[in-house]
Amino acid sequence: MASEKFVEIADVSLHFSGPQGTLAVEHLDMSVAAGELAAVVGPSGCGKSSLMKLVAGLVPPTRGTIEVGGVAVKGPLKVVGMAFQNPTLLPWRSTMENLMLPLQIVRPYRTRFKADLPQHEANARRLLERVGLGGFEDRFPWQLSGGMQQRASLCRALIHKPSLLMLDEPFGALDAFTREDLWDVLQAMWMAEKFTTILVTHDLHEAVYLADTVHVMSARPGKIVSTYRVDLPRPRNPETPFLAEFTDLVHTLREQIRKERAAAL
Amino acid sequence: MMQNKWLGRAMPYLTVLTMLVVWELICIVFAIPSFVLPRPSVVAVSLYQNFNTIWFHAERTLVTTLLGFGLAVIVGVVLGIVVGSSQLVYQGLYPVLVGFNSVPKVALVPLMVVWFGIGTVPAVLTAFMLSFFPIAVNIATGIATLEPELQDVLRSLGASRLDIISRVGLPRSLPYFFASLKISITLAFVGSVISETLASDRGIGTLVEQASANFKIPLVFAGLVVVATLGIAMYAIFAYIEKRMTHWATRTVEFGIGG
Numbered sequence: 001m002a003s004e005k006f007v008e009i010a011d012v013s014l015h016f017s018g019p020q021g022t023l024a025v026e027h028l029d030m031s032v033a034a035g036e037l038a039a040v041v042g043p044s045g046c047g048k049s050s051l052m053k054l055v056a057g058l059v060p061p062t063r064g065t066i067e068v069g070g071v072a073v074k075g076p077l078k079v080v081g082m083a084f085q086n087p088t089l090l091p092w093r094s095t096m097e098n099l100m101l102p103l104q105i106v107r108p109y110r111t112r113f114k115a116d117l118p119q120h121e122a123n124a125r126r127l128l129e130r131v132g133l134g135g136f137e138d139r140f141p142w143q144l145s146g147g148m149q150q151r152a153s154l155c156r157a158l159i160h161k162p163s164l165l166m167l168d169e170p171f172g173a174l175d176a177f178t179r180e181d182l183w184d185v186l187q188a189m190w191m192a193e194k195f196t197t198i199l200v201t202h203d204l205h206e207a208v209y210l211a212d213t214v215h216v217m218s219a220r221p222g223k224i225v226s227t228y229r230v231d232l233p234r235p236r237n238p239e240t241p242f243l244a245e246f247t248d249l250v251h252t253l254r255e256q257i258r259k260e261r262a263a264a265l
Numbered sequence: 266m267m268q269n270k271w272l273g274r275a276m277p278y279l280t281v282l283t284m285l286v287v288w289e290l291i292c293i294v295f296a297i298p299s300f301v302l303p304r305p306s307v308v309a310v311s312l313y314q315n316f317n318t319i320w321f322h323a324e325r326t327l328v329t330t331l332l333g334f335g336l337a338v339i340v341g342v343v344l345g346i347v348v349g350s351s352q353l354v355y356q357g358l359y360p361v362l363v364g365f366n367s368v369p370k371v372a373l374v375p376l377m378v379v380w381f382g383i384g385t386v387p388a389v390l391t392a393f394m395l396s397f398f399p400i401a402v403n404i405a406t407g408i409a410t411l412e413p414e415l416q417d418v419l420r421s422l423g424a425s426r427l428d429i430i431s432r433v434g435l436p437r438s439l440p441y442f443f444a445s446l447k448i449s450i451t452l453a454f455v456g457s458v459i460s461e462t463l464a465s466d467r468g469i470g471t472l473v474e475q476a477s478a479n480f481k482i483p484l485v486f487a488g489l490v491v492v493a494t495l496g497i498a499m500y501a502i503f504a505y506i507e508k509r510m511t512h513w514a515t516r517t518v519e520f521g522i523g524g
Contacts, residue, residue: 056421078423088415092436092513104432105422140513160422 006034006196007055007164012064013221014050023221024050028064030215030224035194039207041253042217043261048200051222052166055198056080068164078106081157081165085172087149089141095152096137099124102160109160127155131185147178151185158189165197171206180238183209187235204253208246209236216256219264226256303483311483312490322472323491326457329385329468333392334453338446341397345404345438350430355409366398371459378464388460388468395456396449403445407438440514443507450499454492
């Protein structure tokens with residue numbers, strides 16, 4: 001794995017509604033290597049989602065700098081794929097048409113969209129096949145189960161081959177079995193493509209199962225208080241969570257977050 | 266189930282029929298003279314006898330209503346997009362719109378006669394003024410209630426405001442739009458008839474006004490029946506288009522969520 005830094009967050013603070021407003025994050029430092037899968041965990045309301053928006057360039061930091069791919073983030077990045085807890089698929093579009101949405105918006109794809117459509121559709125079909133949605137191209141989102149919608153949402157986040165994938169509790173609303181299936185789906189896709197990924201989650205098992213590094217955030221105003229490397233071999237499988245190394249790390253993380261929550265009270 | 270379905274289909278007709286029978290009976294039992302409240306059968310005869318005259322006026326009402334309504338759709342959609350996509354415009358314009366909508370349009374008809382003279386223009390404009398508001402409000406609501414997460418997804422792809430509105434905002438507000446069309450078309454009829462009543466030489470409003478001045482009350486009712494029929498027909502057309510265009514909004518879940 002390349003150790004070159006792809007995302008570099010240096011001393012970033014974010015105030016809501018002006019410098020006197022609520023502090024969402026404060027003095028936040030964090031870096032993610034190219035091709036790395038980084039997880040961010042923390043007590044609820046610690047500013048994890050603010051961190052996502054900051055990195056994606058959707059909100060400017062009040063202080064500090066953020067660099068992605070060596071370039072300072074000044075506005076919305078165009079190399080980012082995003083998925084949230086809510087799949088946010090468009091109900092009037094079929095699964096295939098939903099996957100085409102980013103290609104109708106992102107430059108340079110949009111200018112050649114019509115000409116390249118057959119190729120895009122072939123790519124989309126391959127992607128859907130990989131997440132186990134082969135044959136569901138023409139279904140509408142409301143004809144899919146929650147887990148299937150989330151798979152499609154993941155495909156939509158990846159269709160334009162983003163160099164940075166940002167996931168904000170993408171599996172939070174799913175039942176345990178579906179969630180674990182999707183961990184493996186995500187892991188397999190990540191291992192094949194090695195897109196840099198930031199996964200925001202409050203599920204410690206999920207963080208340890210998927211990530212190369214786990215960053216722990218403090219309660220609001222959020223900052224990174226510690227970072228752990230996860231050296232478990234890949235691909236991780238349903239047996240991995242029963243390894244001593246895995247459970248030890250989950251225990252350590254849980255203890256850390258308990259302390260952070262206590263400090264906030 | 267089958268029986269219920271057929272009964273459901275027949276219900277509107279049965280309801281109208283029942284009302285007409287009750288109305289007829291009341292008029293007979295209380296011996297109400299037809300220059301006060303004509304029996305439905307008398308209205309029907311009047312409708313039949315004066316059909317050419319009524320149609321002469323109804324045609325004009327239909328045209329002015331549709332013109333005013335068409336104008337309302339164009340203005341309402343544009344206004345809705347602008348108000349729905351900008352918080353600042355929303356804050357600035359909304360009180361003005363609500364204020365304007367609260368003004369009784371009847372009061373504006375004489376003003377428009379001063380500006381445009383007696384005839385079609387005041388009727389078209391009254392129909393327009395009465396019917397654009399629901400369209401604008403509904404389009405604005407559809408655009409303004411876009412999920413913030415979806416906006417984040419789109420903005421992180423480099424989508425411009427125009428992209429967001431055209432790809433997501435407008436398709437998303439289609440169900441709201443069609444709902445508002447059904448309300449607006451009936452309001453447009455109200456508007457044009459009001460204006461014709463006050464200042465026109467042709468139209469159902471004019472006919473009703475003249476007929477009541479001459480105590481031809483059955484003719485008044487015949488005219489109103491025609492307006493109501495036109496309103497129902499237009500409503501049905503838009504309901505049909507709505508069903509075709511926005512099936513995704515009135516979907517039935519085929520298999521459950523979760524899992």
